[in-house]
Amino acid sequence: MKPALIKSLVFIACLFPLIFGIWAGFTDQLGANPIEEITHRTGDWALRLLLITLAVTPLRRMLGWGWLLRVRRMLGLFAFFYACLHLLTYFVLDQFFDWDEILKDIIKRPYITIGFSAFVLLVPLAITSTNAMMRRLGKRWGQLHQLVYVIAVFGILHYLWLVKADYLLPLIHAAILLALLLVRVWYQRQSLPARGVAPQTP
Amino acid sequence: MLIKRSDDITPSEITDEKIYHQRRAFLQAGSRAALAVAAGAVLPGLMLPGDAAAQAAALQFKKNSRFSTDEEVNSLKDITRYNNFYEFGTDKKDPAKYAHTLKTTPWNVRVEGEVEKPADYQLEDLIRESQLEERIYRMRCVEAWSMVIPWVGIPLSTLIKRFKPTSKARYVEFTTLYDPAQMPGQKRSVLNWPYVEGLRMDEAMHPLTLLAVGLYGKVLPKQNGAPIRLVVPWKYGFKNIKSIVKIRFTETMPNTTWHLSGPQEYGFYANVNPEVDHPRWSQSRERRIGEFFKRKTKMFNGYEEQVASLYSGMDLRRNY
Numbered sequence: 212m213k214p215a216l217i218k219s220l221v222f223i224a225c226l227f228p229l230i231f232g233i234w235a236g237f238t239d240q241l242g243a244n245p246i247e248e249i250t251h252r253t254g255d256w257a258l259r260l261l262l263i264t265l266a267v268t269p270l271r272r273m274l275g276w277g278w279l280l281r282v283r284r285m286l287g288l289f290a291f292f293y294a295c296l297h298l299l300t301y302f303v304l305d306q307f308f309d310w311d312e313i314l315k316d317i318i319k320r321p322y323i324t325i326g327f328s329a330f331v332l333l334v335p336l337a338i339t340s341t342n343a344m345m346r347r348l349g350k351r352w353g354q355l356h357q358l359v360y361v362i363a364v365f366g367i368l369h370y371l372w373l374v375k376a377d378y379l380l381p382l383i384h385a386a387i388l389l390a391l392l393l394v395r396v397w398y399q400r401q402s403l404p405a406r407g408v409a410p411q412t413p
Numbered sequence: 414m415l416i417k418r419s420d421d422i423t424p425s426e427i428t429d430e431k432i433y434h435q436r437r438a439f440l441q442a443g444s445r446a447a448l449a450v451a452a453g454a455v456l457p458g459l460m461l462p463g464d465a466a467a468q469a470a471a472l473q474f475k476k477n478s479r480f481s482t483d484e485e486v487n488s489l490k491d492i493t494r495y496n497n498f499y500e501f502g503t504d505k506k507d508p509a510k511y512a513h514t515l516k517t518t519p520w521n522v523r524v525e526g527e528v529e530k531p532a533d534y535q536l537e538d539l540i541r542e543s544q545l546e547e548r549i550y551r552m553r554c555v556e557a558w559s560m561v562i563p564w565v566g567i568p569l570s571t572l573i574k575r576f577k578p579t580s581k582a583r584y585v586e587f588t589t590l591y592d593p594a595q596m597p598g599q600k601r602s603v604l605n606w607p608y609v610e611g612l613r614m615d616e617a618m619h620p621l622t623l624l625a626v627g628l629y630g631k632v633l634p635k636q637n638g639a640p641i642r643l644v645v646p647w648k649y650g651f652k653n654i655k656s657i658v659k660i661r662f663t664e665t666m667p668n669t670t671w672h673l674s675g676p677q678e679y680g681f682y683a684n685v686n687p688e689v690d691h692p693r694w695s696q697s698r699e700r701r702i703g704e705f706f707k708r709k710t711k712m713f714n715g716y717e718e719q720v721a722s723l724y725s726g727m728d729l730r731r732n733y
Contacts, residue, residue: 242494242495242505242506243487243490243491243494243495243702243703244495244505244558244700244702246700246705247558247700304705306707307705307706307707312695312698315695316694316695320693320694320695321693322693372693373693375503375556376499376503376603376604376674376675377499377503377601377603379601
């Protein structure tokens with residue numbers, strides 16, 4: 212398959228949650244509390260796409276699918292896109308620009324503090340995702356984009372801390388993140404004696 | 414309204430027929446044949462679980478306007494498809510999907526503890542002698558959403574008087590059915606099953622405290638806690654224990670399920686209080702289901718006038 216075609220297919224696939232969401236909205240399928248439903252859906256997809264982005268490097272090495280690297284940036288940007296929708300839902304639909312309440316939430320509620328931090332940290336990564344920025348930042352680009360690990364951990368904690376009693380889904384996400392991180396440690400250990408340098412694999 | 418009026422009954426028969434229909438509705442609400450009798454219509458051969466609520470048997474009741482709010486009532490659809498009932502799953506869509514496995518007939522309620530007449534009651538014997546009332550109450554969930562719900566039931570105090578608790582009885586403890594085969598959510602230990610809730614005796618005797626057996630004039634749908642559940646409108650929703658199989662009178666404060674799950678987050682009293690936040694989120698406002706803007710949460714969920722005296726002198730920040 213041509214890289215352009217692959218990219219188009221991934222692009223369309225990443226838009227599916229949004230398209231489904233809008234369709235559900237127009238056909239009255241978001242349930243009794245649509246604002247809550249939209250908040251959950253956009254948050255779910257931001258986190259899922261973040262984990263999928265982090266799965267690119269290990270999958271590429273395991274399966275030898277070189278083309279995966281070409282869609283990594285797009286996946287990451289879609290994670291950011293859904294995180295933006297998630298935050299906008301909270302600002303506009305949930306709080307309706309009640310900045311007092313929003314500020315209080317961000318300061319007082321640990322799950323919101325950490326979720327908001329994760330979003331703030333995503334912003335520089337999105338801004339520096341262009342080819343020009345990659346060239347300009349050189350080595351420092353890789354260092355900056357190591358932040359994605361912090362963001363992923365924050366995202367999982369955000370999920371874990373907002374749940375009332377049923378931790379199953381957040382823990383499944385946490386387990387996937389842990390596996391993705393452990394695979395990286397393992398690869399790093401393997402390549403250390405052979406090459407003598409740590410590979411840059413955000 | 415979808416209330417069955419008994420205008421097809423001759424005057425001479427009225428009294429007996431009323432009780433007869435009421436009992437029939439409870440005895441065999443789950444069976445299609447009885448539904449046909451009570452509703453006066455033959456139902457289609459196939460009944461989807463989600464539609465069961467709309468096709469439930471009608472009840473005979475009087476309206477109680479003294480205790481009812483005149484706020485706009487939420488739709489049957491919202492009330493029956495968006496609620497917490499962890500015995501059927503932790504998603505608020507789960508109860509409507511999975512509660513059809515619950516068998517509500519026959520249903521026994523055990524009354525025990527500090528009481529003169531401990532006994533196993535059949536549900537229909539419990540409610541037979543009491544006049545059912547409709548009470549339209551606000552319901553405020555601890556998750557900061559709310560609804561207005563037209564319950565049908567009997568004041569808990571009516572039953573307690575009949576049970577004759579002893580002088581040692583200071584609290585009432587309620588227990589939900591424990592049967593993972595009927596309640597698949599109990600297969601995972603998300604909470605400490607079975608679900609237990611409790612009230613102080615004066616709270617239990619308060620005229621607002623209701624044992625609900627119906628919703629929207631019909632037999633209570635399974636996902637809403639059939640066949641019998643508690644409704645205490647000035648407390649957070651989780652106090653309103655569902656599908657009750659045991660009522661126990663005790664001297665000591667019962668260990669309630671959500672309190673055991675998170676002692677810092679869920680107290681025994683759980684009175685709606687906009688001043689005292691849940692440690693993880695604010696309780697000052699709520700989203701009324703069906704509305705866009707949040708509204709301010711009222712002290713004791715707007716029932717301050719009726720219930721504040723129960724807690725005079727108590728530090729509500731400590732006794733959350």
